[in-house]
Amino acid sequence: MKEFWTSVASVLGVLAFCQSLLQVIYPPELRFAALKFLNKLFHYLSAYCYFDITEIDGVNTNELYNAVQLYLSSFVSATGSRLSLTRALNSSATTFGLSNNDTIADTFRGVTVNWEHVVTQRQSQSFSWRPLPDEKRGFTLRIKKRDKEVILDSYLDHIMEKANEIRRKNQERLLYTNARGGGSLDSRGHPWESVPFKHPSTFETLAMDPERKRAIMDDLRDFTRGQSFYQRTGRAWKRGYLLHGPPGTGKSSMIAAMANYLGYDIYDLELTEVHSNSELRKLLMKTSSKSIIVIEDIDCSVNLSNRWKAGGNGPCRSSYDPAGSADLRGGDADGGGANNTITLSGLLNFTDGLWSCCGSERIFVFTTNHVEKLDRALLRSGRMDMHIFMSYCTFASLKILLKNYLGWDCEGGCGDEAAAVMLRELEEVTEKAEMTPADVSEVLIKSRSDRRRAVRELLEVLRAKAERNSKYDVVVGGGVEDEEQEKRAVESHEGVKKQIGDFMETEASKYCQKGQQPEERDDLADE
Numbered sequence: 078m079k080e081f082w083t084s085v086a087s088v089l090g091v092l093a094f095c096q097s098l099l100q101v102i103y104p105p106e107l108r109f110a111a112l113k114f115l116n117k118l119f120h121y122l123s124a125y126c127y128f129d130i131t132e133i134d135g136v137n138t139n140e141l142y143n144a145v146q147l148y149l150s151s152f153v154s155a156t157g158s159r160l161s162l163t164r165a166l167n168s169s170a171t172t173f174g175l176s177n178n179d180t181i182a183d184t185f186r187g188v189t190v191n192w193e194h195v196v197t198q199r200q201s202q203s204f205s206w207r208p209l210p211d212e213k214r215g216f217t218l219r220i221k222k223r224d225k226e227v228i229l230d231s232y233l234d235h236i237m238e239k240a241n242e243i244r245r246k247n248q249e250r251l252l253y254t255n256a257r258g259g260g261s262l263d264s265r266g267h268p269w270e271s272v273p274f275k276h277p278s279t280f281e282t283l284a285m286d287p288e289r290k291r292a293i294m295d296d297l298r299d300f301t302r303g304q305s306f307y308q309r310t311g312r313a314w315k316r317g318y319l320l321h322g323p324p325g326t327g328k329s330s331m332i333a334a335m336a337n338y339l340g341y342d343i344y345d346l347e348l349t350e351v352h353s354n355s356e357l358r359k360l361l362m363k364t365s366s367k368s369i370i371v372i373e374d375i376d377c378s379v380n381l382s383n384r385w386k387a388g389g390n391g392p393c394r395s396s397y398d399p400a401g402s403a404d405l406r407g408g409d410a411d412g413g414g415a416n417n418t419i420t421l422s423g424l425l426n427f428t429d430g431l432w433s434c435c436g437s438e439r440i441f442v443f444t445t446n447h448v449e450k451l452d453r454a455l456l457r458s459g460r461m462d463m464h465i466f467m468s469y470c471t472f473a474s475l476k477i478l479l480k481n482y483l484g485w486d487c488e489g490g491c492g493d494e495a496a497a498v499m500l501r502e503l504e505e506v507t508e509k510a511e512m513t514p515a516d517v518s519e520v521l522i523k524s525r526s527d528r529r530r531a532v533r534e535l536l537e538v539l540r541a542k543a544e545r546n547s548k549y550d551v552v553v554g555g556g557v558e559d560e561e562q563e564k565r566a567v568e569s570h571e572g573v574k575k576q577i578g579d580f581m582e583t584e585a586s587k588y589c590q591k592g593q594q595p596e597e598r599d600d601l602a603d604e
């Protein structure tokens with residue numbers, strides 16, 4: 078035994094001697110080249126090849142890293158003995174992950190591959206354009222050289238697909254916002270902040286004409302299945318929807334329903350927080366595929382018309398100048414305009430320029446209450462492919478609200494003669510009343526515990542509104558011949574409006590009386 082240790086010690090001594098000899102004889106460059114050569118030799122002789130998937134890929138977050146993390150989390154919990162557990166802020170789901178520098182094997186089409194989670198400390202940097210996380214994270218995939226050609230591409234596709242499936246199944250979709258503003262980034266270089274998206278609106282709960290609803294759902298479905306179509310026709314895989322209509326007609330609810338239907342994340346872009354076109358572009362680059370990018374109230378967010386005027390370009394000119402060349406003329410290299418602000422051209426490029434197709438399978442949704450205020454260039458096909466008018470409550474949409482709020486399914490039969498009469502009356506007045514689904518919902522919410530009373534109250538409000546509108550039509554549509562007559566007509570209309578307003582206020586206060594006990598729930602069908 079003693080002899081053994083003596084020989085080990087002498088071998089180590091010889092190695093140490095050789096190393097110091099190498100250091101003395103060879104300059105550092107030569108040593109570096111030798112190491113490189115040895116490394117190459119090792120890889121050449123090795124039966125494996127290795128692929129690094131880092132969390133941050135240059136400036137972008139690597140989507141593949143997130144997908145691998147999610148994919149591995151689906152089976153790591155069953156096999157691993159030491160796992161990392163994470164739960165995102167405000168999230169309800171716990172994610173299992175590989176511990177730092179831990180490994181796990183996976184089998185795909187009979188081929189076994191190996192994953193290692195590599196975490197290293199980032200070297201402290203004296204200067205950086207943006208703050209970087211303290212740790213460098215990544216996965217290393219080890220795969221046999223002979224299997225690489227056969228499975229690599231399909232394995233990675235499989236991972237992406239599985240990750241999306243898991244994301245959808247978890248219902249853990251995210252709502253992102255850039256409301257932090259000022260182009261500020263978090264420690265991982267993200268300009269977006271996120272919270273779990275839990276809006277309950279679905280196409281089923283959305284009150285609108287069923288045929289139009291079906292058309293929108295079909296369009297969305299065709300879009301998600303259309304990868305090869307978009308590829309074949311040379312189009313970027315994206316689609317734009319413009320939702321317009323009066324306030325309270327369900328534009329935001331429609332966006333939530335779209336996200337829930339497709340299982341997409343939402344990026345709610347607050348344009349007033351974006352200070353330049355380049356900032357807008359960076360935000361776009363940081364959005365992921367399978368997402369809906371939303372700009373609400375586009376006519377209010379930024380005064381685009383003023384911006385083209387500032388660039389010396391009138392509204393008409395701009396309509397025929399979709400490239401917004403005037404903005405570029407008047408602005409900096411960024412197209413940011415003299416004040417380095419976002420411009421119409423920046424917004425047009427955002428939705429339809431070359432940058433709009435970094436990433437794929439993205440939906441742009443703009444909402445507005447005043448479609449007439451928007452520039453035609455913004456509305457053209459290719460930017461906003463489908464224009465959806467969210468209208469006042471129609472009888473078809475009213476029936477959906479009655480079902481949602483009161484559980485009264487009028488499609489399945491009215492129940493009895495009294496209910497049938499009420500339904501006919503509702504049908505007669507609904508469209509004349511021009512009430513938004515939001516207003517109708519309010520009336521129904523107040524008396525939802527008593528179905529019969531709720532319908533009666535709704536009917537009264539609808540009738541009052543319809544009457545007011547018909548009087549208004551007489552006044553405005555009746556044809557006024559001179560100014561005096563018009564003045565009288567407007568005064569009389571104002572009087573009518575006041576009377577109806579008073580009536581509705583009294584009615585509304587009746588419904589809201591404090592301490593009012595809800596009557597026992599009555600079922601119209603049972604009457």
Ligand SMILES: Nc1ncnc2c1ncn2[C@@H]1O[C@H](COP(=O)(O)OP(=O)(O)OP(=O)(O)O)[C@@H](O)[C@H]1O
Nearest residue numbers: 282283284323324325326327328329330514515518
């Ligand atoms: N079509 C609808 N179907 C079901 N509920 C609706 C509909 N429209 C409005 N509502 C109800 O009214 C509320 C307000 O609707 P929503 O925020 O979607 O309107 P909007 O059109 O986005 O309004 P705004 O133009 O003011 O942003 C919602 O919370 C929802 O409960």
Ligand SMILES: [Mg+2]
Nearest residue numbers: 328329373444
């Ligand atoms: Mg809205």
